[in-house]
Amino acid sequence: MLVLLFRFLSIFPLPVLHALGAALGWLVYGLSPSYRRRMRDNMARAGYTRHLAAAVGEAGKAMLELPFIWCAAPERVSRKARHGDWDKVVQPALDSGRGIVFLTPHLGCFEIVAQEIALRHELMVMYRPPKQAALKPLIEGARARKNLLLAPANMSGVRMLAKFLKKGDPIGLLPDQVPQEGEGVWADFFGRSAYTMTLPAKLAQMGDAIVIVTYAERLPWGRGYRIHFVPFEASLAGEAASQARAINLAMEQLIARSPSQYYWSYNRYKVPHGVAAPEAAGEQA
Numbered sequence: 001m002l003v004l005l006f007r008f009l010s011i012f013p014l015p016v017l018h019a020l021g022a023a024l025g026w027l028v029y030g031l032s033p034s035y036r037r038r039m040r041d042n043m044a045r046a047g048y049t050r051h052l053a054a055a056v057g058e059a060g061k062a063m064l065e066l067p068f069i070w071c072a073a074p075e076r077v078s079r080k081a082r083h084g085d086w087d088k089v090v091q092p093a094l095d096s097g098r099g100i101v102f103l104t105p106h107l108g109c110f111e112i113v114a115q116e117i118a119l120r121h122e123l124m125v126m127y128r129p130p131k132q133a134a135l136k137p138l139i140e141g142a143r144a145r146k147n148l149l150l151a152p153a154n155m156s157g158v159r160m161l162a163k164f165l166k167k168g169d170p171i172g173l174l175p176d177q178v179p180q181e182g183e184g185v186w187a188d189f190f191g192r193s194a195y196t197m198t199l200p201a202k203l204a205q206m207g208d209a210i211v212i213v214t215y216a217e218r219l220p221w222g223r224g225y226r227i228h229f230v231p232f233e234a235s236l237a238g239e240a241a242s243q244a245r246a247i248n249l250a251m252e253q254l255i256a257r258s259p260s261q262y263y264w265s266y267n268r269y270k271v272p273h274g275v276a277a278p279e280a281a282g283e284q285a
Helices: 002-009 014-031 033-046 049-064 066-071 074-078 086-095 110-118 133-143 155-166 199-206 240-255
Strands: 081-083 100-103 123-127 148-152 170-173 184-189 192-197 210-218 225-231
Touching: 002 066, 002 133, 014 033, 014 049, 014 066, 033 049, 049 066, 049 210, 066 110, 066 133, 074 110, 081 110, 086 100, 086 210, 086 225, 100 110, 100 199, 100 240, 110 123, 110 148, 110 170, 110 210, 110 225, 123 155, 148 155, 155 170, 155 199, 170 199, 184 240, 192 240, 199 240, 210 240
Parallel strands: 081 225, 100 170, 100 210, 123 148, 123 170
Antiparallel strands: 184 192, 210 225
16 A cells, blocks of 8 residues: 555655645644654754754655655656766776775665666665565665665675675665664764764775765755765774764764754664663763
8 A cells, every 4th residue: 555655656746745745744743742852852962953944844855755766767766866976076986996885874865865876886785674564665676776786784784795895886874874782882973972883984994995975965846856975084993983983973064064954853862772871881971
């Protein structure tokens, strides 16, 4: 049923979906106290309270653009994407023969980034099946497209990513997704300890890869997306905690470009099952 609904919604033009999505964002914000509280608290902590009203609408757009991104024909989706930095940032990295680690936070339309990269070069991304079984065929169908390869979120998938990277091919990861027990460290993110992936830095070092942070800025009035590629200039030397902090800082700097389009309702500071809270780990929360 959900698949049919998404396919139906994908027929509508993106401006219509974004207009409906903005209204949906306010509806969810008004009806869900926990959603409202987390969004407000996270934005206040990061210093972006002035962008709250815009963020509510953008969160709704993010929901209703998914049928278009996942179910519309790839060429129709691609017509809505612009790539200002590809020739300047990505192509020289590809020409170098080294692997690339694309880090894409939950900013703007992150779902379109991998699809657009895959239209130009083979890409492997880590994939964790959704908790809602009804979403699985939608997400897998959208992500398992030509040149877009999926690696499961387990040790087998990590080995696939490492092998792919060592061949000089690019991989993609969501660096601000809360990892499972044993897969992260506590690192500062907007002034509070967040359990942060160690995998991006490990893979980048293992494959002597170039790290590029990227996001798809959602343009107003449903005009589409501008995909930004930004070189990662910090050092990944040192221990896992300092590496994680360097990546979190790069994410903070990226979010500062379009703060209203970050996924502020995400429970970024949760304590995964089996992980000691940051206070117990000797870190400041």
